[in-house]
Amino acid sequence: MADDIDIGLGTQARETVTAGLSKLLADSYAVYLKTHGYHWNVEGPNFASLHTLFMDQYTEMWTTIDLVAERIRALRSFAPQGYRAFANLSGVQDGNPEQSSEAMLAELVGDHEALVANARAARVAADAAGDDVTASLLDDRIEAHEKHAWMLRASLGRR
Numbered sequence: 171m172a173d174d175i176d177i178g179l180g181t182q183a184r185e186t187v188t189a190g191l192s193k194l195l196a197d198s199y200a201v202y203l204k205t206h207g208y209h210w211n212v213e214g215p216n217f218a219s220l221h222t223l224f225m226d227q228y229t230e231m232w233t234t235i236d237l238v239a240e241r242i243r244a245l246r247s248f249a250p251q252g253y254r255a256f257a258n259l260s261g262v263q264d265g266n267p268e269q270s271s272e273a274m275l276a277e278l279v280g281d282h283e284a285l286v287a288n289a290r291a292a293r294v295a296a297d298a299a300g301d302d303v304t305a306s307l308l309d310d311r312i313e314a315h316e317k318h319a320w321m322l323r324a325s326l327g328r329r
């Protein structure tokens with residue numbers, strides 16, 4: 171196809187990889203959005219530390235979402251955009267602003283873990299496709315979300 175790109179990754183391989191990246195983008199946006207909401211709505215004696223922890227985490231996610239979307243574009247697919255598109259791609263549910271801080275933390279731990287499991291599956295596909303650049307990006311995102319999950323678990327007194 172004349173308007174295709176020729177970077178040594180076949181069309182099928184690129185589409186498989188961008189499907190995994192699109193799911194990661196949707197998961198990341200959903201967890202970002204929930205974390206920002208909990209930054210606003212968290213209450214309790216640990217308000218100040220959780221308000222700050224959530225801000226640190228949503229800021230990290232907000233600044234790195236762009237890298238995922240732009241990797242999708244570099245592989246010639248369109249990046250999904252919009253709440254509906256993200257909701258169709260991600261299993262992460264909207265948060266409840268009225269629940270306890272402990273419930274918020276536990277929910278976010280589960281969300282980060284689900285995101286990491288999906289990203290790991292995408293990593294396997296990227297590796298199989300020979301796309302080391304995407305594999306490296308996924309490694310970075312897995313590392314970041316595993317760290318976010320650890321800090322949330324530690325805030326619950328869990329290992």
Ligand SMILES: [Fe+2]
Pocket residue numbers: 209225
């Ligand atoms: Fe704020």
